[in-house]
Structures are given as C-alpha cells and as structure tokens.
Amino acid sequence: MPELPEVEVVRLGLVEHLQGRTIDLAQVRHPRATRRHLAGPSDLIGQLAGARVCGIRRRGKYLWLELDNPLAPGDALPAVVVHLGMSGQMLVRSPGGAEGKHLRILVQFRNQPGQPPAPELHFVDQRTFGGWALEPLVDADGTRLPRTVAHIARDPLDPHFDLEQVVTALRARRTELKRALLDQTLVSGIGNIYADEALWRAQLHSRRPTEKLTRGQARAALTAAATVMTEALAQGGTSFDALYVNVNGASGYFDRSLHAYGQAGRACARCGTAIVREKFMNRSSFSCPRCQPPPRRRTR
DNA sequence: AAGATCGCCTGCAGGC
DNA sequence: TGCCTGCAGGCGATCT
Numbered sequence: 093m094p095e096l097p098e099v100e101v102v103r104l105g106l107v108e109h110l111q112g113r114t115i116d117l118a119q120v121r122h123p124r125a126t127r128r129h130l131a132g133p134s135d136l137i138g139q140l141a142g143a144r145v146c147g148i149r150r151r152g153k154y155l156w157l158e159l160d161n162p163l164a165p166g167d168a169l170p171a172v173v174v175h176l177g178m179s180g181q182m183l184v185r186s187p188g189g190a191e192g193k194h195l196r197i198l199v200q201f202r203n204q205p206g207q208p209p210a211p212e213l214h215f216v217d218q219r220t221f222g223g224w225a226l227e228p229l230v231d232a233d234g235t236r237l238p239r240t241v242a243h244i245a246r247d248p249l250d251p252h253f254d255l256e257q258v259v260t261a262l263r264a265r266r267t268e269l270k271r272a273l274l275d276q277t278l279v280s281g282i283g284n285i286y287a288d289e290a291l292w293r294a295q296l297h298s299r300r301p302t303e304k305l306t307r308g309q310a311r312a313a314l315t316a317a318a319t320v321m322t323e324a325l326a327q328g329g330t331s332f333d334a335l336y337v338n339v340n341g342a343s344g345y346f347d348r349s350l351h352a353y354g355q356a357g358r359a360c361a362r363c364g365t366a367i368v369r370e371k372f373m374n375r376s377s378f379s380c381p382r383c384q385p386p387p388r389r390r391t392r
Numbered sequence: 393a394a395g396a397t398c399g400c401c402t403g404c405a406g407g408c
Numbered sequence: 409t410g411c412c413t414g415c416a417g418g419c420g421a422t423c424t
Contacts, residue, residue, distance in 0.1 A: 093417065124401085128420095153418080178401080178417055194402090219401045221418060267395065275395095276419080284417065374397085375417060397423070407413085 094176040096153060096247055096281030097324035102182050103150045106157070109184040109211055113201040114144045116210075125196035125217060128173075128240070129225040139226055140199065143169050152247045152280025155182075156238050158229070170226045173238045177221025183214040194218045247281035248318035249325075259310045262302055269305065269313060270298035270377065282317050285353045286324070288378050290317035292352035297384045298370075298377045304387075323349065352378040 094102070118140040120126055120133035129136045140159075147158035153176070159169040174182065183192075187200065187209050194216050201210035215224065225240070232242040235252075246253045258279050265272050272278055273287045282290070291298055293316035296309060305313075327349070351361050356369040360380040370377050 095418095175418080177419080217401095218403075219416090221401065265395090271395085274418090373417095376415085393424105395424090398421080400419095400421105401417105403416095405413105405415085408411090 093178060093283055093285060094153060094180065095283035095286050095321070096249065097286075097321050097328050099150055099153050099155055099176060099281075100249070100325055101328040102176070103148055103155055105184060106148045106155075106182060106213075110145050110157075110201070110213060111148060112145065113210060115140050115142065116200045116202045117141060118200075119198045120196070121198065122196040122220065124220045125215060125223045126225065128223050131226075136224065136226055139169060140172070151237065151241055151250070152244050152276055153283070154238075154241045154244060154280075156227075156241065170228045171238045173225050173227050173240060174215070175222050177217065177219065177223070179219045180215065180217040180222030183216055184211045185214055187212050192216045196220065197224060244276050244280045245278055248279065248314065248321065249281070253318075255311065255314060258314055259307055262310045262314070263305055263307065265302040267302055268298060269296060269300040269302055271373065272302050273313065273317065274373075279314065279317070281321065284375055284377075285350070286317055286321055288353040289320045289351060290314075291384060292378075292380060293320060295383045297379060297386045298372055300387050352380065354378065 118137045120137060123133050126133045126136050143159040143161055145157050146160040149156055149158065155174045155176070156171040157174070158171045161169050174180075176182070179194075191198070192214065195214055196217050197215035199213040199215075201212070203210050215222075217223075227238040227240055229236045230239050230242055231237075237244075245258075261278055262272050265278070270287050270291060273282050273290065274284070287298075290313055294309070294312040296313055300309075302310075352367055355367040355378055358367050359365070360367055360383060363380065363382050365380055365382040367378055368381050370379070
C-alpha cells in the first residue's frame with residue numbers, strides 16, 4: 093500500500109533513471125489505467141510520443157512527470173499524473189525482458205547514440221485502483237501543480253508545510269482524529285499504516301474527537317506522522333537497486349519498525365499490553381488499549 | 393456544505 | 409476440492 097514514503101522512493105528511482113529522457117512510444121495495455129484521462133488512451137499515447145521528461149515531482153501520494161516537447165520549445169505539454177492506488181508499481185526495466193501479468197502501461201524511451209539501450213517504464217497494477225492522466229499545470233498557493241492535485245494539501249515533508257496552520261485546521265474539524273489524518277485535503281501522504289503508527293507514537297486513540305484536542309495533542313499527532321514517514325523513507329530509500337524501482341522497498345521497514353499496524357496480539361513496545369485490532373471506517377485500526385485509551389463518550 | 397458512505401478492483405486466506 | 413465470504417484500502421462520486 094503505497095503511502096508517502098513508498099511514493100517518494102519511486103520518485104527518487106524515476107529521477108535517477110528517467111530524468112531528461114525522451115519518450116519514444118507508449119502503449120496502454122488496460123484502458124482502466126487511463127480512465128482519469130478523459131480524452132482516452134489513444135490521446136494519451138499520442139501526446140506522450142516525443143515528449144521529454146523534464147521534472148518528476150510529488151505531493152502526498154500523487155506523483156507527476158513534467159513533460160516538455162523539444163520539437164516545439166515553449167509549447168509546454170501537461171504533466172502525467174500518476175497515482176499508484178493500492179497496488180501500482182512504476183518499474184524501470186531493461187528492454188526485451190519479461191512482462192508482468194498486470195502490466196497496464198508500457199513506455200519505451202529513445203536510445204542515445206553511444207549509450208546503452210534506454211530502459212523501459214512499466215506501470216504494473218494488480219487491482220487497477222491507480223492510473224495515469226495528462227493534465228495542465230495550474231498555480232495553487234504559489235506552487236505549480238497538475239489540476240487534479242491542486243486540491244491536495246501539502247504533506248508533512250513539504251518544505252512549505254505549515255504545522256501550526258494544520259493544527260488549527262485539524263481542531264476546526266468536527267470528526268474523529270484518524271479520519272482527519274487520512275483526509276488528503278487537510279494533510280496529505282498519510283494512509284492507514286502511517287496513521288496508526290502516528291497515533292501509537294502520539295498515544296492518541298483514532299476516535300478522539302478533533303474539536304476536543306488540545307493544540308499540543310494535534311501537534312503531537314502530526315509531528316509523529318512526519319517522523320514515522322521520514323524514518324520509513326530513510327529505510328525504503330536503501331532497498332532498490334539499479335534499473336529497478338521497488339515500490340515494495342519498505343518491506344524491511346514493515347518487518348522491523350511497525351509498532352501498531354498489523355501487530356494485533358503482540359506486546360506494545362512501550363507498556364507490554366497486547367495491541368488490539370478494531371474495525372474503523374471499513375478497515376482495520378491497530379492500537380494499544382492502555383497507551384491509547386478510547387474516548388469515553390463522543391460528545392457532539 | 394462538511395462529513396460520512398459507497399463502489400470500484402484482484403488475489404488470497406480461511407471456513408465448510 | 410471448490411465455492412463462498414471477508415479482507416486489503418485510496419479516492420472520486422454520491423448521499424445526508
């Protein structure tokens with residue numbers, strides 16, 4: 093489940109292998125992968141051919157490739173917005189190799205004279221929740237963003253992330269704390285795993301009403317999210333090798349460093365009480381019943 | 393109108 | 409063995 097650290101690992105790998113390359117040919121193998129590109133797969137393919145990848149950026153869990161057309165300088169193309177959804181992978185592969193079962197989009201790049209063959213980019217996505225779309229860049233809060241990313245809030249690793257502003261906005265919500273942490277229009281990049289880890293670190297229960305949190309509690313939850321995602325990135329960033337951008341790069345982290353997510357029945361690393369699993373928002377939440385006591389009553 | 397819920401997808405684990 | 413159910417869960421659409 094790619095959340096911010098996993099998407100950033102992918103971005104770093106794409107920068108290393110694809111930055112500056114020119115697209116030769118794109119193939120869409122499954123139309124659902126381009127369902128958010130309203131003009132359709134053939135339009136996407138046509139616009140990608142000949143475009144140069146001049147920048148690779150990210151906000152929260154959204155990734156995009158900024159394109160340029162060297163044949164028509166100044167006639168800037170849109171960005172390709174990529175969302176990995178639940179199971180999306182961006183794999184940089186040597187040409188001529190085996191294709192994965194769930195290959196949805198294949199991009200071939202132009203060979204450079206005197207250089208080894210250019211790698212291919214494979215968008216592989218088992219559950220097809222992810223996809224690609226070409227979009228114009230718009231200005232949002234002083235930053236150039238693809239149109240459908242403009243409503244996404246800055247993530248905690250963004251240099252312009254304003255913690256105190258988000259604390260204020262979080263406490264103005266009338267909902268439960270974990271719902272707010274997962275709301276990408278409030279703070280982006282946090283998914284189910286890092287939400288549970290942040291709440292465990294901050295010693296707060298997922299159902300705490302946001303409007304009753306102190307500033308210190310709200311700050312603690314957001315700071316913990318930033319810390320755990322930074323640590324995950326540091327570990328995920330070491331696990332991919334050349335020509336392979338590993339979306340599962342965080343697997344080592346999952347094994348060693350998770351304190352709450354998926355740990356039902358295991359002893360809490362802080363107090364020894366067994367971690368419990370609860371149903372929440374049609375998914376699972378894991379927490380320590382002693383360190384993170386549930387709110388007594390929801391007073392709304 | 394903010395907040396909550398639904399539907400989209402596939403593979404796999406577990407029960408019978 | 410094979411069918412069924414539940415689970416994984418991000419996000420845009422839709423409801424209240």
